Amino acid sequence: MPELPEVETTRRHIAPVLEGARISAVELGRDRMARRNMRPQDIPERLLGRRVGRVGRRGKFLLIEVEGDLTWVIHLGMSGRMRITSPSDPLDPHTQLVVTTDRGDQVRLIDPRTFGFVAVFTPEELEHDSLAALGPDALEELPDAATLGARLAGRRAPIKALLLDQRILAGLGNIYADEVLFRARVRPTRPGGDLTPEELADLVAAIPEVLLAGVEMGGTSLDDLAYLLPDGRAGEYLDRLMVYGRAGEPCLVCGTPIERVVVAQRSSHFCPTCQR
DNA sequence: AACGATCCCTGTTGGC
């Protein structure tokens, strides 16, 4: 699933293709992909003929500056991936957005489950979107342990649920949240407000360690149909996963079988010996 | 306000 490392890897691939280019054609697949109060026709109408600025990212959102003070937002949802192609390449099934540049490149969004979305916001619209409530980026704007502790103080929800809350910290999804908690030796079920200062410090240290390794490996491709890099390659962080998807298998540190529980309606994996 | 449950969607998986 695309989480921060997958979105960052995607960003790094598409940035040189889009930045400075002018958009010469826009094709939207399903209308459903235009959400967040966008009409489907707004997407091509607002992008067409405009020059692209910086390709940025906050959490799992791609935020692309577009001439005319617009922000082109792309979210990959759970099954979205992007491809860089030439216009003559055949369309993949479930292609939801095709953007052609004046340099003759195409950037495509492929998303079978359509949990992803596309929007092109004016500054006013951006301000009123839930994007405005997004917390600090888990890599670029990571708070220190004391600041995170203050955000978690008094909270009784499981720390796993709070790590998935993008208003607290933007970028962690189900896979990397489990991996971060393993590295910090904290069980996903622990109430967020109960973490000790030492555990908060371990957590804040674990976040960039896990996420940077994920970025370096090009993200996590769970199987051949899931996330792929924009050049079609698979991300290789799958080989580094310590707990996610390993229920019943021995912990790679201590050998205890990894357990699976449901937290915040999501599967959560942890080592009952290593994590307290 | 905080928290948990539900919904959206479709390819894959597992049980019978």
Next chain:
DNA sequence: TGCCAACAGGGATCGT
């Protein structure tokens, strides 16, 4: 072997 229900999950929304 073949069918079909269950499962996967990011984010919005709703009920308590």
